[in-house]
Amino acid sequence: MIKPGRSWLAFALMGLLALRAADGGESLPQEPLAPAIAAASERVVKLYGAALGREKAYGSGVLVSADGQIVTALSLILEGRALRAVLPDGRAFPAQVERRDEQRQLALLKIDAVNLPYFDLGDSAEPAVGDWLIAASNAFKVADGPEPVSISIGVLSGRTNLAARLRAQDFPYDGPVLLADMIISTPGSAGGAVVDRQGRLVGLIGRSVISKRTNTWLNYALPSPEVAAFLRGQKYQPRAAQAGTGAHSAQTPLALGIRLFDIGGRTRPAYVERVRPNSPAAWAGILPDDLVLSVNGETVGTCDELRQAFASAPAGVPLTLVVKRGETLHVCELVVDPEGK
Amino acid sequence: MRLYRRDAAIHLPTARTWLILATAAALAVHVVARAGDSPPVNESGASLREAQSAAFRAALQNVAPALVRIETIGGAMPVEQTTTPEGETIAASGFRQADGPTTGLICSADGYILTSSFNFVRDPPVITTTLADGRRFVARLVARDRAARLALLKIETAGLPVCHWCPPDQMRVGQWTLLAGYGHGGDAHALSVGILSALSRLNGRALQTDARASPANYGGPLFDLDGRVLGICVPKAGQGEDEVAGVEWYDSGVGFAIRSDYIQQVLPLLQAGRDFKQGSFGLRVQAADPVIGGDPDEAPLGGVRLVQVLAGGPAAEAGLLPGDLITAIGRQPTMRPIDVLRAVARIPAGERITITYIREGVQRTCTVLTGDVKEPARQQHSPPASQPSASQPEKAPEHPPDAP
Numbered sequence: 105m106i107k108p109g110r111s112w113l114a115f116a117l118m119g120l121l122a123l124r125a126a127d128g129g130e131s132l133p134q135e136p137l138a139p140a141i142a143a144a145s146e147r148v149v150k151l152y153g154a155a156l157g158r159e160k161a162y163g164s165g166v167l168v169s170a171d172g173q174i175v176t177a178l179s180l181i182l183e184g185r186a187l188r189a190v191l192p193d194g195r196a197f198p199a200q201v202e203r204r205d206e207q208r209q210l211a212l213l214k215i216d217a218v219n220l221p222y223f224d225l226g227d228s229a230e231p232a233v234g235d236w237l238i239a240a241s242n243a244f245k246v247a248d249g250p251e252p253v254s255i256s257i258g259v260l261s262g263r264t265n266l267a268a269r270l271r272a273q274d275f276p277y278d279g280p281v282l283l284a285d286m287i288i289s290t291p292g293s294a295g296g297a298v299v300d301r302q303g304r305l306v307g308l309i310g311r312s313v314i315s316k317r318t319n320t321w322l323n324y325a326l327p328s329p330e331v332a333a334f335l336r337g338q339k340y341q342p343r344a345a346q347a348g349t350g351a352h353s354a355q356t357p358l359a360l361g362i363r364l365f366d367i368g369g370r371t372r373p374a375y376v377e378r379v380r381p382n383s384p385a386a387w388a389g390i391l392p393d394d395l396v397l398s399v400n401g402e403t404v405g406t407c408d409e410l411r412q413a414f415a416s417a418p419a420g421v422p423l424t425l426v427v428k429r430g431e432t433l434h435v436c437e438l439v440v441d442p443e444g445k
Numbered sequence: 446m447r448l449y450r451r452d453a454a455i456h457l458p459t460a461r462t463w464l465i466l467a468t469a470a471a472l473a474v475h476v477v478a479r480a481g482d483s484p485p486v487n488e489s490g491a492s493l494r495e496a497q498s499a500a501f502r503a504a505l506q507n508v509a510p511a512l513v514r515i516e517t518i519g520g521a522m523p524v525e526q527t528t529t530p531e532g533e534t535i536a537a538s539g540f541r542q543a544d545g546p547t548t549g550l551i552c553s554a555d556g557y558i559l560t561s562s563f564n565f566v567r568d569p570p571v572i573t574t575t576l577a578d579g580r581r582f583v584a585r586l587v588a589r590d591r592a593a594r595l596a597l598l599k600i601e602t603a604g605l606p607v608c609h610w611c612p613p614d615q616m617r618v619g620q621w622t623l624l625a626g627y628g629h630g631g632d633a634h635a636l637s638v639g640i641l642s643a644l645s646r647l648n649g650r651a652l653q654t655d656a657r658a659s660p661a662n663y664g665g666p667l668f669d670l671d672g673r674v675l676g677i678c679v680p681k682a683g684q685g686e687d688e689v690a691g692v693e694w695y696d697s698g699v700g701f702a703i704r705s706d707y708i709q710q711v712l713p714l715l716q717a718g719r720d721f722k723q724g725s726f727g728l729r730v731q732a733a734d735p736v737i738g739g740d741p742d743e744a745p746l747g748g749v750r751l752v753q754v755l756a757g758g759p760a761a762e763a764g765l766l767p768g769d770l771i772t773a774i775g776r777q778p779t780m781r782p783i784d785v786l787r788a789v790a791r792i793p794a795g796e797r798i799t800i801t802y803i804r805e806g807v808q809r810t811c812t813v814l815t816g817d818v819k820e821p822a823r824q825q826h827s828p829p830a831s832q833p834s835a836s837q838p839e840k841a842p843e844h845p846p847d848a849p
Binding site: 136137232233234235236258259260261262263264265267283285287301315316317318319320321322323373395397403405426428431432433 | 491493494495497498499501502505516518519543544545546570571573581582583585601628629630631633634635636637638656657659660661695696
């Protein structure tokens with residue numbers, strides 16, 4: 105059954121089709137994303153290098169200047185001697201690594217070419233969740249020679265701060281990323297471009313990592329402002345380190361009056377065993393047998409995570425704890441004594 | 446229980462309105478373009494893309510008040526396992542399988558929350574929930590349906606915004622379907638967009654979508670452009686009965702959501718605090734052959750042939766014999782083997798169910814009291830169903846039946 109709204113739509117579409125037909129059919133209706141796809145295709149290069157270990161010796165990069173500056177994700181192919189960048193027109197250039205950023209896991213390459221199309225990073229836009237995005241990359245190195253890179257489309261899923269592993273290691277970058285609703289965690293995709301409908305670079309496809317939160321390969325891109333900051337030479341401060349530098353409180357639960365029930369077992373939820381009278385914890389109303397669930401909004405699943413959260417909390421700011429008492433939740437503010445007593 | 450309300454969805458300027466406006470705009474642009482004698486323009490298509498994005502956001506906004514972020518504390522910590530070249534299974538390293546939040550959906554104003562049992566494989570002692578308005582509650586795990594990978598939580602409160610269900614007769618293959626979940630962390634949910642790929646999968650329990658289903662949205666809703674919920678997203682794939690089987694299909698373009706009608710059927714049982722366990726019948730039907738089973742002309746009697754009846758099993762107790770032609774289970778006609786599988790998938794253990802069958806050209810009925818199948822979810826190495834024994838109730842209908 106067609107609802108009134110739907111039939112309206114159907115008639116309108118038919119009308120549109122009729123108009124198109126009246127054009128004489130001299131041209132196919134153009135894909136509205138075609139200009140953006142073209143812009144991305146012209147600005148993404150294919151990278152090839154010597155194989156090292158089991159790492160696949162190919163990747164992607166984006167042109168960020170007319171004279172051959174290329175940003176890509178760090179990978180082992182950069183370590184090989186025979187690093188080559190193949191432009192969309194099929195021309196191949198030897199590429200030099202100019203700069204590396206271990207924190208953002210990015211690298212700046214240079215090829216000896218001029219008058220190249222490139223992404224203007226000052227032109228970046230903030231896409232909204234649900235906006236269509238286009239990814240362009242050398243996924244699976246299926247594009248040969250002058251063939252353009254592979255294009256896929258999906259919406260912006262959302263944004264989050266990265267919490268990921270690269271093999272068994274924690275991934276150093278823990279800042280904001282764009283979550284893409286398309287598969288861009290594939291071999292060779294890292295260093296590729298994610299552009300919006302206007303063809304503006306909104307993000308650079310990052311190294312293939314496993315999300316700690318979902319234990320799945322994450323389809324994400326480093327937002328353009330982070331790429332721009334890298335190009336300006338700005339260092340990235342990991343969030344964990346940010347909290348730990350400068351005015352950092354280095355609090356321990358014990359110093360604030362909380363003794364944790366921390367014995368044995370593989371999982372040690374942060375249960376409070378005792379509260380010292382006349383301590384910040386006592387003033388905050390924390391009671392024995394409370395289970396601490398979060399510190400300043402970060403979930404703490406274990407005693408160790410609680411200690412980390414206390415240690416990395418900013419100095420001089422009250423700690424907000426959510427505790428479970430029986431079947432209810434309570435919010436407790438621990439006011440840290442400025443003299444550290 | 447009447448849970449479908451056509452007029453229930455909160456009608457913001459909805460998806461459909463957006464699309465209509467966009468089409469109108471597209472028409473206008475086209476006419477202008479013709480008048481101006483400029484080359485064929487992209488604006489019409491571009492505004493359609495914009496309208497789609499606006500529609501996705503409107504849909505998300507409609508469903509968001511009923512979305513719940515779930516966090517679990519403690520419980521067993523499965524370690525990731527790898528297989529050595531020698532074929533030995535070892536613990537890879539000590540890290541947790543995944544430690545992000547998961548997703549649920551409020552289905553009653555007094556605090557019942559539907560989610561996936563996948564999110565509680567560790568049997569966590571503490572479950573907390575954060576509602577869309579930021580309020581946090583301790584939740585209780587009320588019951589599970591391991592076969593459908595569903596779980597029901599309860600929080601003690603009232604007056605919650607509830608989801609609005611889309612009845613199956615309004616679902617169409619090819620329609621836009623969206624997934625949303627909290628699994629990637631942060632306060633906001635992540636959106637995935639796709640279409641409805643199939644209406645009936647996994648013995649009629651599930652819908653299939655090509656939106657990216659993954660631990661980021663298991664337990665969350667599959668919803669349409671009006672924000673109506675078609676089903677609950679769960680991991681499920683192939684024949685795997687392990688509780689996490691199917692996760693390996695994450696982000697593959699083959700995702701499943703348990704159908705709203707199945708959920709309505711099992712919800713009362715779950716709300717009563719009882720796990721849904723599929724009842725066993727102790728019978729085996731003819732092979733699901735596309736010709737024999739599918740074409741009414743080839744099977745003029747219209748029914749499904751019983752090829753095996755487990756001695757002492759529920760079907761045998763009710764007097765069914767091999768060779769009987771099953772024509773209905775309860776009120777569900779069974780024309781083909783798949784109908785039998787779909788019918789039994791929704792019948793819990795311990796239920797009396799009328800089976801209509803034809804023997805020697807005469808239609809008869811009998812009443813089967815379904816048995817309790819050993820919990821399928823936790824037995825990792827179940828014996829093949831082709832070797833039933835008297836002590837081990839057969840669970841033949843779970844599998845595509847084969848003639849023994």
